[in-house]
Amino acid sequence: MDAESDIERIAATIGDASRVRMLALLMEGRALTAKELALGAGIEPATASSHLKRLEEDGLLACASQGRHKYFRFATDEVARLVEGLMRVAPRRAAVASAGTPADPERHARFCYDHLAGALGTGLLDLALQKRWLRDDEAAAGQLELTPSGERAMARLGVDVEAAAARRRLFACRCLDWSERRDHLGGALGAALAHELLARRWIERRKHSRVVRITPDGQAGLRGLGLRLAEG
Structure with missing residues (x-):
């Protein structure tokens, strides 16, 4: 039952829209600051802090301090593979002609x-x-x-x-x-x-x-x- 409970916890963590957007941003392969993750996820920095804390507590992200900044990256390669797997099986979004076109x-x-x-x-x-x-x-x-x-x-x-x-x-x-x-x-x-x-x-x-x-x-x-x- 403990293993099942842990799976539910991780699923709930990843299932939050703001947190999953943060994880997707880290698929760039480089560490990002809390501010960068907040902007990318479309949320306020104060709100991002609680989300990042949850992602750290659940072993999905690791944080390193450098100067005045804290940088976040995937805690392990297994997390990156998990996000990659979700991206592969997720249904495609409907195309929007007026926005969302990459440079x-x-x-x-x-x-x-x-x-x-x-x-x-x-x-x-x-x-x-x-x-x-x-x-x-x-x-x-x-x-x-x-x-x-x-x-x-x-x-x-x-x-x-x-x-x-x-x-x-x-x-x-x-x-x-x-x-x-x-x-x-x-x-x-x-x-x-x-x-x-x-x-x-x-x-x-x-x-x-x-x-x-x-x-x-x-x-x-x-x-x-x-x-x-x-x-x-």
Whole structure:
């Protein structure tokens, strides 16, 4: 009964609209201040404080002080995966023509926690499926399998597939992209691929932002893979 009670507590914590908006903001992959989280969630800073306290008490967020500011981030990778899973199974919102359209750089390429999203992220997944590097796992909805040709392709790119597979999270999965309304590659493989593209300097992450720019080397490299994207 204790385990069941704990599940109910976490469900109630995440189920609050303001708190879940805060968690979604942290999918950018960087720590945010209480003020930033309050503004992003559309609530007053004083109200945000009580929500952040609840999220900390339930082990969902961790806080670190630096100077006058306190920065909040996911307490563990498991929390990020929980939020990612909710985003994947949640029903889509109805499109609103007059508002909610992301800025072009953010739509073009950005991080979704630790993997790539936007047109770049969905394009990479489309490419991997077209080239049969990845295929849908028939036994698990939303999950993907890496094929032998995919393993060779990842090796050529320098992606450490074994290390990704050893992580305690889904290996490869579809993650619904909120701007493209299509799937991009999530899971440990998506994170490993993003890390390698950063290491190769094919992409650069904008300071204090999740927006990504494709470098000239990245343009050439992605064209070599068969991906066509305008530079962001």
